[in-house]
Amino acid sequence: MAASVAGESLSSPTGTRTASGSDAGGANRDRRGDKLTDLPTELLEHILCLPVLEHIDICNVSCCCLRLRDVCHGRGKVWGHQYKLRWPRLQRFYPQNESCDWLREYKTRHRVGIQIRRTVGSISKRFFMEVPCIGQVLGDTFAEIESLGMPEHFCEDELLFILQAEKRKSLTLKYYAKKILYFLRQQNILRALKSFLEQPPEQQSALAGAVLVDRYCNPLADVTLDGISAQLDDIAEKVKKTLRVKNPSHPSLRVAPGGERLPLEDLELQRQVVCALNAVLYDQLQYKGDQLDYYNPLNSYIHQVLLRRKGIPISLSVVYMTLAQRLGVKLEPVNFPSHFLLRWCQNERGSDDIYDYVYIDAFGKGKQMTAKECEYLIGHQASADYYGGIGTTDVLLRMVGNLLNIGKRGESNEKSYQLLRDTLDLFLTINPDNVPYLLLQARLYFHLGIWPEKVLDILQHIQALDPSQHGAVGYLVQHTLEHIQHKKHPAAPEVKRRGAADHRDVRYSVGLVMKHKRSGYNCVIYGWDPKCTMSQEWITTMRVHQLPDGAEQPFYNVLVQDGTCRYAAQENLEPHSAPLEIGHPEVGRYFCEFAHTHYVANDELRTRYPDDSDQMEETARHLYPHARPPTPM
Incomplete structure (x- = not known):
């Protein structure tokens, strides 16, 4: 059907008829229906919702x-369709039957997108030479965005939109978008954790707290309390099936999925639940303590424990205790040294006597022990204080403390530092006046050279809490102020040109994908020096002097x-015979695109190595003459 948007004639579906013969007399009649604007509104809306039309087309038509x-009109079907077509993830924020000004929402979301992209694009220019600390970077920029009164979920949606763009392109934009999304989600989770901690202790669920810890350390993962609860419901249903075989009339069988019943008072009924729980969790589903990789942080994240079916004592205890509670058995967490336990009262009226409890080791396949037998776990006698039940806050402190220790014992790399920063944030949210950890946080930020203004705030708080720390505080204050002063007068980045006399031996360019001849690892070059610039100690430790060309080579x-x-x-590097993408988290900091045979330096890296881009292109053509160009999208 041919039509114009301004009301020109429509041709008949069966062909154009002449005005001669029997139709001649009707030539001057009012020909209804042959203008687009005469069509029914429903049909016009249907036409204007065709997928080939974009928002610009709708603006022109209107x-x-x-x-x-x-x-x-703004509240009509046409703009609603445009909005849903372009931003489908946002539909969950709009009730289905509620009227909405879709045109206004479209404009707002569009403005947010422009502002977010401008913000993300500017970060690399400003912070390329520093360790990117997004909390520090975003301060003024996101205060400006928030002042516009735009919904936060619009910001997150645009960041996700950036991250889901073509895989090999816009790498720098994606790098900073990911960091911003990480930061924004963490801020929301911290707010949720603070609200959680303000609840009365009896309303605080250990599972809900553990999920918040999990989400804060994995803000980009799809982890929700509802999702975790659904998985535990499935396990609880399996326990009920086993329980039904033993006792078809058991009261716990009448508990609805996701619901919790009042604790069972009869000890025999409780034993039946615990027995069925052990059979399902450890025999059928093969959950176990991870003895081989105990200090893997994944063992502390509830969603990973359910996925991998292994964990450490505290994470497995949270799973075990939650399942037991849903089936009517009340278990209490026990902050036993070096090995987290659960306790199960054998006295129907409750008791303060530690010998009236059975102690359950969720890490040890649900093994039940007396108070005396628990001492074999640690190899020495334990006082009665160690056997007491604890609240959810103490459970979270123990869980976060475990992760914090993993971060401290990890290698000095970005991953370990991030874990340490995240767990310090969590610990100090739960226990904000812990001086040793406040001092550790200040030292960590100082060591990484990030957020000096926050370091000063932390040090001021420490001084107020514990004046005896004035020595350590004074040292950090002095050097932090020097750092701030240095940032006000930053040194110009060193520019390395190929034509310089001492650069003539440099054979390779930034962006070239390489293979290490000795170690076999794949890598990409992001910088070079005409000769080794490391300390003599490093040169000796790495046995550089044993290389044929020693430390004087590039x-x-x-x-x-x-x-x-x-x-x-x-001399240890060679160009890769079949270049492939390097899955390193920092690739986007230096490169904007993977061009099939090599990486393309972003503007900031190109400023430091202005001659390398042309050299890189020439090298790539020489090394890979038959490489196919990237497929256009």
Whole structure:
């Protein structure tokens, strides 16, 4: 059907008829229905909702005449369709049957998108030379966005939109979008944690708290309390099936999925539940304590415990206790040293006597022990204080403390530092006046060279809490102020040109995908020096002097596939025979695109190595003459 938006004639579906013969007399009649604007509103809306039309088309159509403007009104179907087509993830924020000004929402969401992209794009220019601390970077910019009164979920949706763009392109934009999304979600989770901690203790669920810890450390993962609860419901249903075989009339069988019943008073009924729980969790589903990789942080995250079916004592105890509670058995967490336990009262009236309890080791396949037998776990006698039940806040402090210790014992890399920063944030949200951890947080930020203004705030808080720390505080204050002063007068970045006399031996360019001849790892070059610039101690430790060309040859900064950053000698590197993408988290900080045979330096890296881009293109053509160009999207 051919039609114009301004009301021109429509041709008949069966062909154009002549005005001669029997139709001649009707030539002057009012020909209803042969204008687009004469079509019923429902049909016009259907036409204007065709997927080939974009928002610009709808704007143009609505400017044609009053009739089409009315059809394209803000609360109508047409703009609702445009909004849902472009931003489908946002539909959950709008009740289905509620009227909405879709045109206004579209404009607002569009403005947010422009502002977010402007913000993300500006970060690399401002902070390329520093360790990106998004909390510090975003301060003024997001205060400006918040002042516009725009919904926060619009900001998150635009960041996700950036992250889901074509895989090999816009790498720098994606790098900072990911960091911003990480930060924004963490701020929301911290607010949720503070609200959780303000609840009365009897309303605080250990599972809900553990999920908040999990989400804060994994803000980009799809982890929700509802999702975790649904998985536990499935396990609880399996326990009921086993229980039904033993006792078809058991009261716990009448508990609805997701519901919790009052604790069972009869000890025999409780034993039946615990027995069925052990059979399902450990025999049928094969849950176990991770003895081989005990200090893997995944063992502390509830969603990973359910996915991998293994964990450490405290995470498995939270799962076990939650399942037991849903089936009518009340268990209490016990902050036993070195090995978290649960206790189960054998006295129907309750008791303060530690010998009236059975102690359950969720890490040890639900093994039941007396108070005396628990001492074999730690190899020495334990006082009665260790056997007492604890509240949810103490459970979370123990859980976060475990993660914090993993971060402290980890390697000095971005992953360990991030875990340490995240767990310190959590610990100090729960226990904000812990001086040792406040001091650790200040030292960590100082060591990383990030957020000096926050370091001063932390140090001021420490001084108020404990004046005896004035020595450590004074040292950090002095050097932090020097850092702030230095930032006000930053040194210009060193520019390395190929034509310089001492750069003539540099064979490779930034962006080239390499392979290490000795270690076999794949990597990409993001910087180079005409000779080794590391200390003599490093040169000796790494046995650089044993290389044929020693320390006087060019050395390259490389991002390695395993997530590490290394400093490699030129004689140990060779161009990769079949270049592939390097899965390093920092790739986007230096490169904007993977061009099939090499990485393309972003503007900031190109400023430091202005001659490398042309050299890189020439090298790529020489090394990979038959490589196919990237497929256009």
